[in-house]
Amino acid sequence: MIKNKHSLPVLIVGQGLAGTILAHTLDQADVPFHILDAPKNYFTSSFAAGGIFNPVTGRKLEKSWLVDELFSYLFPFYTQLEKSLSGSFFHPMPLFRPFANEEMKSWLLERKESIDNEYLRWTDEGVWIEKAGWLDVENVLNCSKQYFQSKNIRQEIALNPSSDLEILREKILFQGQAYACVIFCEGFHAQQHNPYFGHLNFLPAKGELMKIKSNDASQEYILNKNGFLLPLGNHEFKVGATYRWDDFSNQPSTLAQLDLKNKLKSFGVDSYEEIEMSTGVRPATQDRRPLVGFHPHLPLAIFNGFGSKGVSLSPYFAQQWLAEWKGEGQINSEASIRRFYHLFST
Structure with a gap:
């Protein structure tokens, strides 16, 4: 240096x-x-980008890397940035992870006492994650x-x-x-x-999102179930995301579109209007x-x-x-x- x-x-x-x-x-x-x-x-x-921030990761509901340090800095930073730019783009919002099935529910409940529950709230249907939300990137x-x-x-x-x-x-x-x-x-x-x-x-990963409009889903929280359903307001949502490591083009793919439609079906969203597809490559390592x-x-x-x-x-x-x-x-x-x-x- x-x-x-x-x-x-x-x-x-x-x-x-x-x-x-x-x-x-x-x-x-x-x-x-x-x-x-x-x-x-x-x-x-x-x-x-989906723009989601989430303090918990993986099927074991583990704290994300450095989450305590990151999140103690994240909230005041974006709140101040909104003031500096006279904008509105930082949206704290609960995130809900439903149990995939009874087997996964039992598996998690058996481990509940050994899991760090600082950001978690358990219900019969799944786990609510606090201090999550999204940034309108x-x-x-x-x-x-x-x-x-x-x-x-x-x-x-x-x-x-x-x-x-x-x-x-x-x-x-x-x-x-x-x-x-x-x-x-x-x-x-x-x-x-x-x-x-x-x-x-570097290990770049292409991802695709679908923007939809629907009355079938809640606008009050982010749904996370082998993908995500992110409410944007006015009954619009982002649906994501896909991963590919062999194609870095900026063209949406039919395969990704089908994958996202299948995610919507698993979310219980059957009636929707597809607005657009968007594509990006994550700078992962x-x-x-x-x-x-x-x-x-x-x-x-x-x-x-x-x-x-x-x-x-x-x-x-x-x-x-x-x-x-x-x-x-x-x-x-x-x-x-x-x-x-x-x-x-x-």
Whole structure:
């Protein structure tokens, strides 16, 4: 890491959810920065995100990784961001996980006393999960785009890292401007197009969602049953999600559409109007941990690899990235790219 204390700005590459959250974190800390965001037709996952945050994971109802730290930071961060952007996009909402069958119900009840029940409320039909909800990611991105444009610190351009950057020992030049550091927040594109971080352990996963309108489901909670049914208001819902590791195109597939319709049937939603399909590729990793930190030899950094948990992970790790940048702390070792420093050539 280059601990650059002078007044040069940093350059954020990519303004999906991760880049947006990092930018707001720097903005709140009065760290000067500019953003390069690819044109609207550049395929990204954030505009197709479900945006759900959930403190519990897996069929064993285990606490998500670092959940206590993440959620103590998540709620005040997004609440303050709504005020800063004069928007409404943060929606805490209960999440309900019905028992799949009597066998699964018995299996879970036998283990109930050994499960951490801090976020759980048990009923005869299933388990309610507290402190869950969803973020209207598209709304956040649009509000943030307007905010950064109003400050004249956002430029729409698809950066080619190999040819567009002049990397010097302690600074980087782009279009004649000097930057203290370039932070790559490119999502799954980094694996294919970033010569400095593309060799890290990415495992992108394509996901598809369906937006519907229906009177058959509750608008009061998120239903989670081998998929999710997320109420958006006005009797509209998002249905998700699918996973594929062999196709990263931006085209919806007939197979995914059929899968989502089968999920709706299992949710008990028989009457609905299909509004649209959306497609994205999650920037997931092989070890299910983010890729956050600094190149060992160059004034470059990465903020990526949040998979489907970007809503809950990004605010916390943006603060950790900033603390390490300022020399006031270190990024969690499980998320820091220090775990891959042996892969970087000297």
